Amino acid sequence: MSSARDSILNAVRARTPAPGVHGDIGKAAAALIATPSRYQPQFDQQGNLERFIAKATSERVTASIGRVATVEAVPAEVARYLKDCRLAPSLALQPREELTGLNWTGLETHPGIAADEPAALTIADLAIAETGSVVLRSGPDAPVLMNFLPLHHIVVLHEELIHRHLEDVFGLLGDGPAEQPRNLCIVTGTSGTADIEAVNVRGAHGPRFMHVVIVDKP
Amino acid sequence: MKQSPHLFKENAKRALSDPTLKTALRRTTGLLRRRRAQVIADYPEYAAAREAAEKIKDHTLENLAHYLEMFEANALGSGAQVHWAATPDQATDIVVDICKAEGARTATRVKSMLGEEIGLPEALARAGVKRIETDLAEHIIQLADDPPSHIVMPAMHKTHEQVAELFRAKHADPAATDHIAALVESARRELRQKFLDADIGISGANFLIADTGSVVAITNEGDAELTTTPPKTHIVTVGIEKIVPSMAHATVFLRLLARAAIGAEITQYTTFFNGPKRQGDADGPENMHIVLVDNHRTEMLGGFLQPMLRCIRCGACMNHCPVYSAVGGHAYGAVYPGPMGSVLTPVMSSLQEAGDLPNACTLNGRCQEVCPVNIPLPDMLRSLRVRQFDRKLTPGMARIALKLWGWLAARPRLYRLGAGAGVLALRLWARGRGRIRRVPHAAGWTRHRDLPAPEKGTFMQQYARKKRR
Numbered sequence: 013m014s015s016a017r018d019s020i021l022n023a024v025r026a027r028t029p030a031p032g033v034h035g036d037i038g039k040a041a042a043a044l045i046a047t048p049s050r051y052q053p054q055f056d057q058q059g060n061l062e063r064f065i066a067k068a069t070s071e072r073v074t075a076s077i078g079r080v081a082t083v084e085a086v087p088a089e090v091a092r093y094l095k096d097c098r099l100a101p102s103l104a105l106q107p108r109e110e111l112t113g114l115n116w117t118g119l120e121t122h123p124g125i126a127a128d129e130p131a132a133l134t135i136a137d138l139a140i141a142e143t144g145s146v147v148l149r150s151g152p153d154a155p156v157l158m159n160f161l162p163l164h165h166i167v168v169l170h171e172e173l174i175h176r177h178l179e180d181v182f183g184l185l186g187d188g189p190a191e192q193p194r195n196l197c198i199v200t201g202t203s204g205t206a207d208i209e210a211v212n213v214r215g216a217h218g219p220r221f222m223h224v225v226i227v228d229k230p
Numbered sequence: 231m232k233q234s235p236h237l238f239k240e241n242a243k244r245a246l247s248d249p250t251l252k253t254a255l256r257r258t259t260g261l262l263r264r265r266r267a268q269v270i271a272d273y274p275e276y277a278a279a280r281e282a283a284e285k286i287k288d289h290t291l292e293n294l295a296h297y298l299e300m301f302e303a304n305a306l307g308s309g310a311q312v313h314w315a316a317t318p319d320q321a322t323d324i325v326v327d328i329c330k331a332e333g334a335r336t337a338t339r340v341k342s343m344l345g346e347e348i349g350l351p352e353a354l355a356r357a358g359v360k361r362i363e364t365d366l367a368e369h370i371i372q373l374a375d376d377p378p379s380h381i382v383m384p385a386m387h388k389t390h391e392q393v394a395e396l397f398r399a400k401h402a403d404p405a406a407t408d409h410i411a412a413l414v415e416s417a418r419r420e421l422r423q424k425f426l427d428a429d430i431g432i433s434g435a436n437f438l439i440a441d442t443g444s445v446v447a448i449t450n451e452g453d454a455e456l457t458t459t460p461p462k463t464h465i466v467t468v469g470i471e472k473i474v475p476s477m478a479h480a481t482v483f484l485r486l487l488a489r490a491a492i493g494a495e496i497t498q499y500t501t502f503f504n505g506p507k508r509q510g511d512a513d514g515p516e517n518m519h520i521v522l523v524d525n526h527r528t529e530m531l532g533g534f535l536q537p538m539l540r541c542i543r544c545g546a547c548m549n550h551c552p553v554y555s556a557v558g559g560h561a562y563g564a565v566y567p568g569p570m571g572s573v574l575t576p577v578m579s580s581l582q583e584a585g586d587l588p589n590a591c592t593l594n595g596r597c598q599e600v601c602p603v604n605i606p607l608p609d610m611l612r613s614l615r616v617r618q619f620d621r622k623l624t625p626g627m628a629r630i631a632l633k634l635w636g637w638l639a640a641r642p643r644l645y646r647l648g649a650g651a652g653v654l655a656l657r658l659w660a661r662g663r664g665r666i667r668r669v670p671h672a673a674g675w676t677r678h679r680d681l682p683a684p685e686k687g688t689f690m691q692q693y694a695r696k697k698r699r
Contacts, residue, residue: 016315016316019316020316020470020522021298023524023529023531024294024298027528027532027533028531037293040289041289044282044285044289045282045479050275051282051482053273072494127422127423143496151510151511155512155513156459157455159455178484182477192308192442192502193504194505194506194507195459195502196501196502197499198500201498202498203450204498206492207365207367207383207385208388208413209254210257210261210383211261211390216414216417216451216453217364217453218455218499
């Protein structure tokens with residue numbers, strides 16, 4: 013409806029001060045966020061890994077952490093986790109070569125995801141120390157539903173991908189539309205709700221449990 | 231939803247004599263206030279963040295046409311289709327036309343107050359599209375056929391006992407106990423397959439990113455992604471004021487929004503949607519439509535209400551409002567309740583239609599104090615009152631009382647004499663007790679609460695005493 017478009021934009025122009033030159037608007041916008049350290053939560057005493065673990069395992073975020081020295085050790089850690097949770101040795105596996113190429117002997121793995129999938133394993137593209145969040149991008153080898161349908165979401169995270177603040181992650185993702193994945197999701201722990209009497213409960217629609225397997229820096 | 235802001239007095243009276251509502255409001259608002267206070271105390275940079283947020287919103291509003299065009303170009307570039315709607319009817323027509331073109335029978339929906347504002351649930355019902363609310367609170371009120379009573383927690387008026395009863399009556403496989411965790415599990419079972427079978431997924435947006443064309447939706451439940459990924463089409467309805475220049479600007483608000491709304495540092499899920507499914511993508515919708523809605527927002531630009539367009543819909547103002555905490559959201563009879571609603575409702579309906587809403591405020595200032603973008607809500611409500619008075623919308627008795635007070639206030643000697651006599655009379659009436667249960671001709675005040683007995687002497691008398699010392 014182009015007439016609505018024109019009427020809205022004309023009404024906006026009539027009521028806002030004379031617009032600046034585009035470049036000036038951009039400069040003014042950049043100046044507003046020129047010193048993010050003023051409003052970013054500071055945690056000088058903690059390194060990125062330490063902060064990430066502290067936040068991810070906090071009462072509010074409720075993830076658990078596993079540590080492995082190399083990516084080859086991931087299947088054993090996943091098997092241990094499933095056993096500790098009394099789950100069957102079966103796993104939906106994100107179709108990425110880094111995961112499918114590992115030795116999964118003893119565990120049944122499958123590429124699809126069922127509506128009531130007990131557990132799925134995916135790779136984190138980035139992570140944020142500030143909040144204990146992992147960043148997951150969609151793509152041919154990264155179905156979005158794999159992060160939301162399972163009851164247990166297990167995530168492999170390479171330690172060197174943990175960045176300090178939210179802004180650092182966005183900086184890496186670029187600011188042009190072409191560089192964005194279709195779906196970019198910052199996941200901070202498990203699905204929760206406080207919709208009944210403001211009481212926090214886990215496992216609303218998405219995963220009730222999150223286990224982050226951190227692979228040490230090479 | 232059916233609007234009845236002009237019935238505020240009757241609605242408030244009913245709400246005040248509802249003991250279950252009182253329990254529900256006490257359980258929730260208290261908890262939310264404590265959680266927010268804690269998470270703000272743990273964020274020493276809060277004041278600087280709040281200032282930055284206010285400035286970013288002001289900058290964006292001052293250059294709104296520039297940013298809207300930038301957003302449109304980038305969203306189109308990502309493959310999304312962009313629609314514009316000046317009125318609620320235009321917006322719902324666009325959504326309904328898309329549903330019809332696709333032959334859609336069911337639509338899952340993520341909670342969006344803009345959707346309520348434009349009457350989307352009713353429009354979908356008229357078009358014969360079965361609407362499935364997926365946010366837990368929206369699911370509860372859909373089953374109960376209630377309007378929302380809070381912008382972040384629409385089922386705030388329900389106790390868990392009431393929810394348990396509702397689910398037992400309506401769920402295919404209800405929980406065996408009334409425990410809140412069991413109720414959440416019951417809703418999960420009920421909705422799981424419906425997510426996967428829906429024809430259309432409808433969401434709102436918390437932010438629009440101008441320089442990427444992204445739509446940002448945040449949830450704690452993960453229902454936004456489950457709603458928008460499986461269906462063939464994703465429709466976004468969003469107000470034009472939700473725009474920010476870039477992702478780095480949005481970050482400032484992500485930190486503030488969750489803290490102010492629910493007392494968390496960030497919500498569990500923050501998702502940036504960039505157009506429809508791409509070639510080779512494992513999943514996602516084939517079509518993405520973004521409907522940009524005005525509905526009186528442009529009228530607020532350039533006037534005394536412009537700061538209201540900074541609002542990020544956190545709900546902190548209502549959680550901290552003594553009036554909201556006593557009467558709940560339904561009494562306001564409008565989509566947006568509480569202080570921010572009392573400012574928005576007169577704009578979206580009319581000053582006359584909004585009736586007593588600008589007066590449903592004690593001017594204690596807490597709403598502005600806790601507002602993460604520093605909206606001067608009390609000043610705006612006062613300005614709306616002045617406009618009501620000037621346009622003779624204020625009722626006769628109130629006008630006479632205000633005029634009398636104005637006359638008295640301009641005569642300080644007489645005013646002090648009168649105030650002194652009033653204090654003395656109330657102290658005598660209280661007979662040494664701290665609280666007064668009943669005052670002749672003031673039942674409106676004392677019916678639902680006690681009046682505190684005044685201190686010894688008026689402010690001016692005490693001031694004079696202290697000065698002499």
